[in-house]
Amino acid sequence: MKYHELKASTPKSAKRVGRGIAAGQGKTAGRGTKGQMSRTGAKKRPGFEGGQNPLMQRLPKMHGFRSFKPKAENVYTGQLDAIASKTIDSFALAEAGLVSSPFVRIKLIAKGEVTKKVTVKLQGASANAIEAIQKAGGSFEKVAQTARPASTRKQIDE
Numbered sequence: 001m002k003y004h005e006l007k008a009s010t011p012k013s014a015k016r017v018g019r020g021i022a023a024g025q026g027k028t029a030g031r032g033t034k035g036q037m038s039r040t041g042a043k044k045r046p047g048f049e050g051g052q053n054p055l056m057q058r059l060p061k062m063h064g065f066r067s068f069k070p071k072a073e074n075v076y077t078g079q080l081d082a083i084a085s086k087t088i089d090s091f092a093l094a095e096a097g098l099v100s101s102p103f104v105r106i107k108l109i110a111k112g113e114v115t116k117k118v119t120v121k122l123q124g125a126s127a128n129a130i131e132a133i134q135k136a137g138g139s140f141e142k143v144a145q146t147a148r149p150a151s152t153r154k155q156i157d158e
Contacts, residue, residue: 070105072104072105075122076111079098082096083098089120089121105123106123107126108130108133109125110128110131110132114135117138121141121143125140
């Protein structure tokens with residue numbers, strides 16, 4: 001016998017309960033005697049335990065949350081002198097090994113001296129860091145984070 005050769009039988013009709021003793025499911029109609037679920041229209045919300053504190057309320061909770069937003073990598077003003085180029089951007093910092101990748105968010109923090117005139121183009125900087133760059137004759141420009149290049153792998157549509 002195959003699946004497509006099966007004959008569907010007529011669906012079983014619902015059992016009519018509470019129709020007298022002779023019907024087999026008379027009097028209490030299989031619901032037991034008294035109590036919440038013996039009444040018509042009886043339903044309990046999920047997790048209800050009859051007034052006892054439900055399991056999901058009894059268990060301890062995890063406090064706080066985890067942010068999936070990637071943290072900005074910090075670069076300090078004292079590290080800028082080690083870079084040879086006049087324009088400092090995320091690619092120059094990645095080449096110098098100060099950040100893990102040119103595609104991460106980078107923030108400039110004031111720590112150390114800036115001795116040469118540089119143009120800094122990054123995603124963020126502290127007020128003191130901007131002041132230190134301008135004091136050395138340079139400038140700061142806030143730019144958007146560099147997007148990663150699109151994947152070169154071919155998609156299989158066949």
